[in-house]
Amino acid sequence: MIRYPSLSKPIRVGVTAPSSGLHLDEHPFLEEAVYRMESKGYHFKIGQTCWTQYKAKSAPAEVRAAELNSMLQDDSLQLIFPPWGGELLIEILGLIDFENIKPKWILGYSDISVLLLAMTLKTGIATAHGPNLVDLRGQTSDPTTAMWEKVLSTKVGEEIIQYPSELYQLRWQHDYVTDWIYHLTEPTKWKTINNTPIHIKGRLLGGCIDVIRHLIGTPFGDIGRFQKKYINNEPIIWYLENCELTVTDLRRSLIQMKLAGWFERCSGILFGRSNANETVNDYHVLDVYMELAEELNVPIAYDMDCGHLPPQLTFINGAYAEVRIYNNNGNMVKQIFM
Incomplete structure (x- = not known):
């Protein structure tokens, strides 16, 4: 539990x-x-x-x-x-x-x-x-950032719902001070492969892929043990955000995660916004997402409110979640403390 x-x-x-x-x-x-x-x-x-x-x-x-x-x-x-x-x-x-x-x-x-x-x-x-x-x-x-207090105040057995932000920050401007620190200028749009609506359920796990990938093969990255001991082999929804990786390095990291068994019993993957994802030759980040979706046969969403282009949702590692992305209205992440 x-x-x-x-x-x-x-x-x-x-x-x-x-x-x-x-x-x-x-x-x-x-x-x-x-x-x-x-x-x-x-x-x-x-x-x-x-x-x-x-x-x-x-x-x-x-x-x-x-x-x-x-x-x-x-x-x-x-x-x-x-x-x-x-x-x-x-x-x-x-x-x-x-x-x-x-x-x-x-x-x-x-x-x-x-x-x-x-x-x-x-x-x-x-x-x-x-x-x-x-x-x-x-x-x-901003309303998205401020939700951290409500999420952390959720009691066992209760649920908390978060929705997409209205705007996100494309770049830091430390010499231009706002009431909420961020400079929210770009319209937020959660996206899916081929604009296909998704509705997925599972236990949330994730973080910044640049660094959590280094847990693979260590005693601190044993996904199989976690699944058996704590979540009764329930499916996992991964949320991942890329801080500095090129698309080929991102691809290598995702393949390593797959080979290490991190995506076994995965019900879907949520990728955060990124101003990295640098294209290599004509290889684009969308190619990475599409290849991974085909290989794992799971739905993939991207440009989520997560990571280094704030604001971001508060995701609870281990919480049961329901994610709906319909590309127009009704997009939400519901977390249940169970």
């Missing part, structure tokens, strides 16, 4: 940087996000790793793991909320004390998705793929 953490007020948040911390000139990003959330009644415990960044990481692996382990075992914390992602979270996986974790939400994306997916696969504890803490430093949040 999947174990779902719960939130109850007052909510105390642990902030640690298991991947990248912040350079000195970036400290205001975190300070402002904490200020905004404190004004809404949240309380914080902020780790030392958040304030440092050296050689592509917040601190040596042992230091990052020790701070994370401390927060994972702290009964007073209900949510662990890293400031943002980074590059080298995978260095600490072997140092995490998975046996003594007190169930609590972990929320984030990008490199944080390595921790999220490994945590759920190893322990059966649900984890949340959604905004990073610094994304919440604006005066308000």
Whole structure:
């Protein structure tokens, strides 16, 4: 059975940087996000790793793991909320004390998705793929981003529905400040192969494919064990987003996932928007999606609200989900905590 953490007020948040911390000139990003959330009644415990960044990481692996382990075992914390992602979270996986974790939400994306997916696969504890803490430093949040609170407040046995955003952000403009941080200018449209409507059900798993692919073949990426032990071999809906891969590297990564058995009993795949997916010769990302759909014989959707072109939905690893995409109206992702 999947174990779902719960939130109850007052909510105390642990902030640690298991991947990248912040350079000195970036400290205001975190300070402002904490200020905004404190004004809404949240309380914080902020780790030392958040304030440092050296050689592509917040601190040596042992230091990052020790701070994370401390927060994972702290009964007073209900949510662990890293400031943002980074590059080298995978260095600490072997140092995490998975046996003594007190169930609590972990929320984030990008490199944080390595921790999220490994945590759920190893322990059966649900984890949340959604905004990073610094994304919440604006005066308000757009409706899609703001749903993270409602999703994490969902109780066992309840359901939560999320819908497509109206607009998404094509590029960052840090010198142009908005009330909600993002610069939402482009119309959102969830798409499917050949515009075929899809209606799929299964357990959600996923993250940033650039980094979660490196769990393949490790004790932290055993999909078969997870399926048998925690979800009674129910089908899986994968959500995947590409941060920096060319289409050929994306294709290689998906083939590796297939060969490793990650797509066995898969009911569908949701690909997030990406400004990577660089075409190689005349090989396009749509070719990748179409080939994969044919090989796996599963429906595939793309340009979903997920990943590095915000805003994004909050996906719960391990949750039962129902996804409907009709290309016009009625598009939605329903998650049930069961």
